[in-house]
Amino acid sequence: MTALPTLTVKNAKKPARVTGHGKLAAVYLAPGMLGFLIFIVVPLVASLVISMFDWPLFGTPKFVGLDNYVRMLTGDPVFWTVLGNTLFFAVSYTVLNLVLALALSTWLHNLGSWGPFFRVLFFVPVVTPMVANALVWRLMLTDDGVVNSFLANFGIHGPSWLSDSQLAMGSLIAMSVWQGIGYNIIVLGAGLNGISPNLLEAARIDGAGAWQRFVRVVLPMLSPSLFFCTVMTIIGSFKVFTQPYLLTLGGPGESTNTIVLYLYRNGFSFDKLGYASALAWALFVIVMLITALQFSQQKRLVNYDN
């Protein structure tokens, strides 16, 4: 119906009578805009202010200017580790998620009446509590867990999936893809449903093979959905917190520590709300830059012909 509204902003039509509704509008907008001001605008500005203080949870905040940012960028190697981990997670997670979601949604699309059932099945981990999902993965991936005892059946001595610094991040990514892929499968499935079968039939009659039809017809027609999924998946992946918090505690060492986990610890374990706010602004700037970059490429990558 209203497919993928986030991508275009329609302008409201002017009503026939162009008279102001100032007072009436104020009444309707009051709850939404007051809440927006109090719970979004003020905290956003406040977090910038707090980031310039040495701010303990209890006690008197002390103004330190840009010290928190200077420390973050030059005096805190953990920040760069955490940033690197988050970037690595974001890129790997997004690529894996999209490639698999594209493959699965195409498969389900061609499965006829069985498609919708499996689409919902793949969606289940999106809705079940992430904490429960993470806990069962922790159980499955412990050294003598079911994954390794399954591998033992084939004489393979399974590694320490969560406590080997080479593997821990990979395990987090695998768990996260499992958890989040159902969302993209449904968005892409809706995109596929929107492609006219006549178009594919025409391409087939013109002699295009299955692969050619996929690359030349399906992918361009699907590009708005793919673009939407990419934007949403990348933004979501920069906020990763629950998986490292529950599966690895950011370890071993700092190998799976992420920006939001580090932010949480600085704020609520190390009692450095000022430094945590500087980290929050770093996250904010990164997410904004990436979103701006993606939208600047939108015209080049996305086909809105239809």
Next chain:
Amino acid sequence: MTTETMAKGTAVNAGDLNRRTPANRKKKRPGTYVSRVAIILAGLIFFFPFLWMVATSLKPTSEVFSTGSNFLASRVEWSNYVTAWTAIPFAQVIANSFLVSIAGAALTTVVSLLSAYAFARLQFKHRDKLFLVFLGTLVLPQEVLVIPLYIMMNKLDLVNSLPALIVPFAFGAFGAFLIRQFLLSLPVEFEEAARIDGAGSIRILWSVILPLVRAPLAVVAVFSFIDYWSSFLWPLIVINDVSRATIPLGLSMFSGERGTDWGPLMAAATTAVIPSLLVVILLQRQLVKGVSMGGFGGR
């Protein structure tokens, strides 16, 4: 170009096209069976963590690892559920989750509808500018706001209260945006007619607009429900008493206490998963529709 080839295709090879009509589709090709067996396997592997969760919840903790990859232990240990339910006030925690999610979804939906109506249908100064600023926060990560919000809740003495879980996250731009887009696709004539008949603005919103926007309202309600339902970071920050916890936090607190007591831990996880499964089964149509319309991505 495509229309041309399409026309050519239909004219030249109508018989070929007929193979795809619904009636003939029911004749399954051998490939279909292979594909179906494969998808069942893929689905089972995908669903395995949940099956393993239930299986482990019924094992005595001493046998969780010694049973290897077997689903069954020497006996079925129902007492894990008793342990889990007495260690955390599960009924209370589940009730908290429902209360927070329903109240949050209701608040979000009502506020979004009111804003959307004003932005879509009313004329006022700087309307489109204000809307763009509002919309700009669509990609603002909530994680950026948690520290000032915590300080705010602390000052207001709302730490450890359910309102602190509900109110701060009910004012995002997504709901208003989705409903506004939908309203813009509706003709204004219904409202004009009602106005000519003498209906007031509130009357128009209630009896003309509301019945028309049920679909996007349902989407906003379901998605904000799920958002509240699965939220973890904010409850972790603002709640420290298990009697005020929502399901994810209660489960995390339990796992903090129990470490590797996997039997009861998986019993608790299973208990936490069941309401979500019910939500998926009952609301699957709204969910699928909502996600396809761009609901709360990536969270």
